[in-house]
Amino acid sequence: MTSSRDAILGRLRNSLGRDIDGEDAHGEPSARLDKHPRGIIPARVNRDRGRQKELFVEMAAAVATTVDRVETADFVPGAVGDFLARHNLGADIRMAPDDRLSEIDWSKRPTLAITSGPSAGNDEVSVTAAFAAIAETGTLLLHSGPSSPTTLNFLPENHIVVLRASQIVGAYEDAWDQLRAAGKMPRAVNLITGPSRTGDIEQTIMLGAHGPRRLHIILVEDD
Helix, strand or coil: CHHHHHHHHHHHHHHHCECCCCCECCCHHHHHHHHCCCCCCCHHHCCCHHHHHHHHHHHHHHCCCEEEEECCHHHHHHHHHHHHHHCCCCCEEEECCCHHHHCCCHHHCCCCEEEECCCCCCCCEEEEECCEEECCCCEEEEECECCECCHHHHCCCEEEEEEEHHHEECCHHHHHHHHHHCCCCCCCEEEECCCCEECCCCCCCEECCCCCCEEEEEEECCC
């Protein structure tokens, strides 16, 4: 079995002009890993930062993400409380242990019952920060780590993301560049575009199939 497998893979390498290590005559795989060449970027993101922000909001809305815009982080607790009230949700929220969230004065909405840490699957509402947001498709980039438990992104039915306008970039390539520049790559990177959905049953879109059925962004206008 091994010899047959090796023979098949050998023929594939020969047809591609590569040696046993996967390198071709120009060392293309290693060059791509070392230099991170940028892919094709849609023309719609070639605009100034202000218009990129508006594109992000537009694209997010197109995939059923709701957005509240606030002037400063001081208004975040009120915006969270208003979201809970609109959807008749309780006051309990599970928040990521993120400094960008803990530095907010949550006492401005004293009715909120806040706990911190990963979700065990019994939380109705989570609040997290994001690493970046991508105007190209209205996508959030979140990554795993001690201050950003991945369970908060997928287990609660309602996911609230506190996003600063300065974190919005134009294209996916820009977000990956920022993540690489931040240091060691995290164990997991989540690209989230709208709430969870499926069309498997009679091609009818159902929200919340494999994760949150509501994705809400509180956009802090810090730019």
